[in-house]
Amino acid sequence: MKLTKNKILITGGASGIGFGLAERFIRENNTVIICGRRESALKEAAEKLPSVITKVCDLAVEADRIELYNWIAEHHGDLNVLVNNAGIQNWMNIKDSDFYQKADAEITTNILAPLHLTKLFSQLNSLDTIINVTSGLAFVPLSAVPVYCGTKAFMRSFTLSLRHSLKSDIEVIEMIPPALNTDLGGKGIHNAHPSVSDFVESVFAQMKEGKTELTFGTSADRAKANNETIAAYFNRMNP
Ligand SMILES: NC(=O)c1ccc[n+]([C@@H]2O[C@H](COP(=O)([O-])OP(=O)(O)OC[C@H]3O[C@@H](n4cnc5c(N)ncnc54)[C@H](OP(=O)(O)O)[C@@H]3O)[C@@H](O)[C@H]2O)c1
Numbered sequence: 001m002k003l004t005k006n007k008i009l010i011t012g013g014a015s016g017i018g019f020g021l022a023e024r025f026i027r028e029n030n031t032v033i034i035c036g037r038r039e040s041a042l043k044e045a046a047e048k049l050p051s052v053i054t055k056v057c058d059l060a061v062e063a064d065r066i067e068l069y070n071w072i073a074e075h076h077g078d079l080n081v082l083v084n085n086a087g088i089q090n091w092m093n094i095k096d097s098d099f100y101q102k103a104d105a106e107i108t109t110n111i112l113a114p115l116h117l118t119k120l121f122s123q124l125n126s127l128d129t130i131i132n133v134t135s136g137l138a139f140v141p142l143s144a145v146p147v148y149c150g151t152k153a154f155m156r157s158f159t160l161s162l163r164h165s166l167k168s169d170i171e172v173i174e175m176i177p178p179a180l181n182t183d184l185g186g187k188g189i190h191n192a193h194p195s196v197s198d199f200v201e202s203v204f205a206q207m208k209e210g211k212t213e214l215t216f217g218t219s220a221d222r223a224k225a226n227n228e229t230i231a232a233y234f235n236r237m238n239p
Contacts (some may be wrong), residue, residue, distance in 0.1 A: 001129045001171055001207055007031045007079045009072060011059060011117070012086030013052075014041035016182030017133060017175075020196035021083065024204055026051055033076060035059075035068060036086065059086055059113040060105065069120040081129040082121045084114035084155075089148045089185035103147040110151035118162065122170065129171045132159045136178040136219035140233040145185065163212065173212045175203055178219040 008025055012018040013034025022032045026049055033053040036042055042054040053076075057068045072079050087110045090102040114132065121127055138156035141149035156174065163172035179193040194217060203214040215223050222233060 001081070001173065003204065003207060004029045006081045006129070007033070007076055007126075008081040008083060009033045009035070009076075009079055009121075010083040010085055011113075012036050013083075014038065014045040014054075016184060017177060017180065017196055017199065018083070018085040019045055020200040021085065022052060023049060024200045028204075033072070033079070059117070060108045062116065065113060065116050065120065069117070069123075072121075073124065077124065078126050079121070079124055080126045081131065082117060082127065083131040083133070084117060085131075085133045086113065087133065087151075087184070089145055091144050091185055091189075092146070093144075094146070106147045106151055110148070111154050114155065115158070122166075127170060129173065130162070130166075131173045131175060132162075133175045133177065134159065136176060136215075136222045138176070139219075139222040139225060140230050140237060143238045148185075171212065173207070173214065176213065176215045176219045176223055178215075178217045178222075 006025070008030055010018045010022050010032060013022045013032070014036045018034065022034050022045070025032050031051070031053070033055065034042065034045060035055040035057040037056065037058045039056050042056060046052050046054050055068060055071065058064045088106055090106050092099055092102050096102070118130060132155055134156045135152040137145070137149040138152035159172060159174045166172055177199055179190055180199050181190050181193045181195055184190060199216045202216045206214045213223065221229070225233065
């Protein structure tokens with residue numbers, strides 16, 4: 001994708017990876033819109049990035065997704081990049097009493113919402129790029145976040161099909177982060193992992209080279225692993 005003069009929607013752009021991407025895209029002279037559930041987080045992001053445009057929106061709610069699309073079509077009809085970044089991660093076990101409820105929320109936010117946004121935003125004539133944020137866990141599951149890994153494997157698979165079916169119209173890029181230091185899954189869980197800024201620098205360099213599958217650190221190995229390597233990773237990650 002070209003890295004400048006785009007109008008970009010980044011879902012979940014007030015924190016973590018989404019915020020890192022927003023900051024970097026703004027530095028490259030792009031117009032960036034971010035959305036999320038917490039108005040306070042969006043306000044804090046806008047204090048740091050004065051040009052950013054914000055929209056409160058709960059992507060787990062179908063009506064909110066439609067409202068977001070209609071608002072963009074009306075006010076930002078020249079939007080050309082959709083970044084499906086928002087996601088949640090639930091640490092859970094099949095024996096938990098609220099397993100099903102947590103799974104439902106995760107599948108809605110991590111799968112149904114980006115699928116619906118992809119369908120809605122592909123109606124915009126200006127849309128030329130979709131970026132889906134998947135995970136190294138799409139390739140090798142961590143059993144403590146069993147449904148999360150499944151949602152990312154789904155999005156990995158869907159992204160391959162989407163790239164193929166839209167190839168003459170829309171460029172489809174997959175960002176495949178390994179564990180990074182964000183608040184995903186709860187504060188502190190990811191503290192020991194590499195920084196978002198190192199990840200963002202690396203994926204920007206890869207986009208500049210025209211790559212469409214963007215890996216970093218251990219996700220590079222996992223994304224091209226054979227069954228034997230996957231089994232070895234699984235045993236290391238799930239002692
Ligand atoms: N950090 C990692 O280790 C890692 C590794 C691989 C992949 N990823 C992926 O990277 C993406 C970003 O995660 P992150 O690590 O940056 O965590 P994060 O800081 O928790 O960011 C997630 C963002 O999604 C938003 N969000 C969650 N549910 C939403 C909803 N229903 N509606 C609207 N926005 C919603 C959150 O905002 P609100 O809470 O305000 O709604 C938040 O800004 C996710 O897809 C995640 O799966 C992360």
